[in-house]
Amino acid sequence: MPGTGAGAGEPDWSALAEENEAGARKRRTLLMVCGGVLAAGAIAGIVATAVVASKTDGKPKAKPSASAPADLPGASLPPDPEFPTVTPPPPADPLEFISSAAKDTAPLTPETLFPGRKLTLGDRPYAKGATSSTGSCASAASGTLGAVLANNGCKQVLRATYTANGTAVTIGVAVFDSAADAQKVKAQAKGNIQSLPGGGVPTFCRAVACRLTTNAVGRYAYFTVSGYTDGQAVPASDTRARQTAADINTFTFNRIVQRGRDAAAADAGTG
Numbered sequence: 001m002p003g004t005g006a007g008a009g010e011p012d013w014s015a016l017a018e019e020n021e022a023g024a025r026k027r028r029t030l031l032m033v034c035g036g037v038l039a040a041g042a043i044a045g046i047v048a049t050a051v052v053a054s055k056t057d058g059k060p061k062a063k064p065s066a067s068a069p070a071d072l073p074g075a076s077l078p079p080d081p082e083f084p085t086v087t088p089p090p091p092a093d094p095l096e097f098i099s100s101a102a103k104d105t106a107p108l109t110p111e112t113l114f115p116g117r118k119l120t121l122g123d124r125p126y127a128k129g130a131t132s133s134t135g136s137c138a139s140a141a142s143g144t145l146g147a148v149l150a151n152n153g154c155k156q157v158l159r160a161t162y163t164a165n166g167t168a169v170t171i172g173v174a175v176f177d178s179a180a181d182a183q184k185v186k187a188q189a190k191g192n193i194q195s196l197p198g199g200g201v202p203t204f205c206r207a208v209a210c211r212l213t214t215n216a217v218g219r220y221a222y223f224t225v226s227g228y229t230d231g232q233a234v235p236a237s238d239t240r241a242r243q244t245a246a247d248i249n250t251f252t253f254n255r256i257v258q259r260g261r262d263a264a265a266a267d268a269g270t271g
Contacts, residue, residue, distance in 0.1 A: 092267055094260025098218030099179035101155075106259055109133060113173060113255055114160040121247040129161035129168070130198030140172055145191035145223070149174050152181045152188070161196045167244040168204045169226035170195045171252050176219045186216040193223040202229055209233040211241045213249055220256050224249055 097103045106112070110131035119126050137154035138146030149157070156175040161168060172193030176182045192212045195205040204210075210227035211234055226245040227234045234241045 092264035094257055094264050095218055096260070097263035097267070098220065098256060098260040101177045101219065103263060104219065104259065106263060108156070108158070108175065108259075110158050110160060113158055113252075114171075119162070119251060121251060124164060124243070124247060126162040126164045126244075126247065128199070129163060129201035130196050131158075131160045132196060133158045137174055141193050141223075142191035145189060145193065148185055148188045148190065149221075152185045153177060154185075157193075159193065159196045161199070161201050162244070162248050163201050163229060164244060165240055166229055167226060167241050168195070168201050168229050169224050169241070169244045169248050170205075171222060171224050171248050173220055173222045173252065173256070176221070179216075179219050182216040182219050182221045185221040186214055189214045189221070189223070192225045195225050195227075202231070204229055204231060209235075211238070211245050213245055215249060215253070217253055217256055218260065222249070222252050222256075 110133050114128065114131060117128050119128070132140070133156060134140055135156050137149040137157045140146075140157040140159060141149060153176055154174050155177065157172055158175070159170055159172045161170045163169075170193060174182075174185065176185070192205075192210075195203070195210075197203045205225045205227040208227065208231065210225050213224045215222050224245045226241040226248075228241065
């Protein structure tokens with residue numbers, strides 16, 4: 001009979017058990033080593049995270065900012081100089097100069113007031129006839145107007161006659177010391193300036209109905225008498241004599257105001 005030892009056909013169970021135990025110990029050792037490595041790696045990761053966290057969770061770090069401009073070397077520049085504000089005076093009013101004899105000192109003659117031999121207003125040409133100037137104001141006007149001129153201190157009357165289209169008009173400019181005197185004459189005026197024939201213009205507006213106007217600007221009062229060169233009376237429906245008087249009134253007004261403009265310009269040039 002076979003003995004209790006291992007038979008020739010049976011495995012050695014004791015040897016197999018020892019081998020299994022030895023393999024199990026190796027596997028446990030390997031798992032422990034691997035586990036240790038993994039644990040060490042995890043710990044290292046934790047430590048690294050802690051280090052990073054400590055860098056961000058610690059004291060606040062200054063953020064980059066725009067650098068302040070550097071001071072320029074040397075002394076600071078002086079401030080810009082200040083200049084006083086100069087306000088030019090307003091331009092002088094031409095009316096101021098033609099309202100007072102003390103300021104209205106330019107030469108005053110028929111040639112300076114009524115220059116040239118012809119003038120055109122719009123498309124209407126006019127030829128100049130006779131002119132005159134007198135210090136005896138009443139002699140250049142009808143009796144009633146002459147008295148008004150004399151009573152208000154008239155210094156001079158300048159006249160000129162213009163003709164166009166069968167009509168004639170005499171403009172008479174009475175000169176006073178002040179605008180107040182001229183305005184009084186305008187308000188009190190009655191009668192008419194005397195028509196002035198001559199220089200190719202026949203007698204007109206004598207003892208017949210004619211158109212009359214009265215105006216004033218500055219120290220000047222000015223009057224017109226206008227009618228027909230054929231001596232006929234001017235009817236109420238007339239437009240020709242009316243237009244002639246209106247045009248010469250406009251021309252004379254502009255000439256008087258121009259004296260004021262010239263005086264104002266000369267005064268500004270000497271200021």
